[in-house]
Amino acid sequence: NAGVTQTPKFQVLKTGQSMTLQCAQDMNHEYMSWYRQDPGMGLRLIHYSVGAGITDQGEVPNGYNVSRSTTEDFPLRLLSAAPSQTSVYFCASTPHGGRETQYFGPGTRLLVL
C-alpha cells in the first residue's frame, strides 16, 4: 500500500492563480481531510469528507474548494491564490470506527508570491 500520497511536493504560485493539490489514498478509508500548517499554530482543518459525494467545511474553508467523487481521491482547489495561503498543506485519511488514527500524506509546500 502506498498509503496517502500528495502531489506536488512543492509549488510556487503568483497571486490570483488557481491550482489543485492532489491527494489519494489506497486504504479504503471513508474519512479524508485537508489541513494547513503554519508556524506557531496548530494544524487547521480546511475541508473534510466522511465518504464519497459528501464534503463539509472545517475551520478555515475560505478560498478553497474540495470534491470527493471517489473514495480514493480528495483534491483541494485554490480558486484565486493569495499570499495568506502560503503554507504547508497536509491531506489525511482515517478509517471508519476503531481508534481512528489519522494517516497523513507527505505534504505540499505552497508559496504564493
Next chain:
Amino acid sequence: GQNIDQPTEMTATEGAIVQINCTYQTSGFNGLFWYQQHAGEAPTFLSYNVLDGLEEKGRFSSFLSRSKGYSYLLLKELQMKDSASYLCAVRDPGDSNYQLIWGAGTKLIIKP
C-alpha cells in the same frame, strides 16, 4: 472556546527522560492523540488516550486526566532521533464526530 496549550520548545539530554504537557479546554471530548512530527515531514501517530490513566508503549507513555483537562507524553531513554515536534490533539465530537483540535506543538531538542 476551544483551546489546547503546549510548551513551545523543550530541551533535554540524550539518555534522559522528558515530560511534555498538554492542557485542553474543549466543548466536548472523545479522545486525545499524540503525534510526532520530524522537521519537513508529516505527523505520525504515537498514542491515544480516551480513559484516565497511563498508556505505555515502549519508551513512550501517555497519561490522561479528563477531570483536569490534562495530558502528558513521557519519553524515556532519549535518543537523538527523538528530536522532533510533538503535537497534542483532542477529538471533539462536534458536528461530525471526527474533528481533531490541534495544539501548536512542542519542539523537542535533544542534546548529546
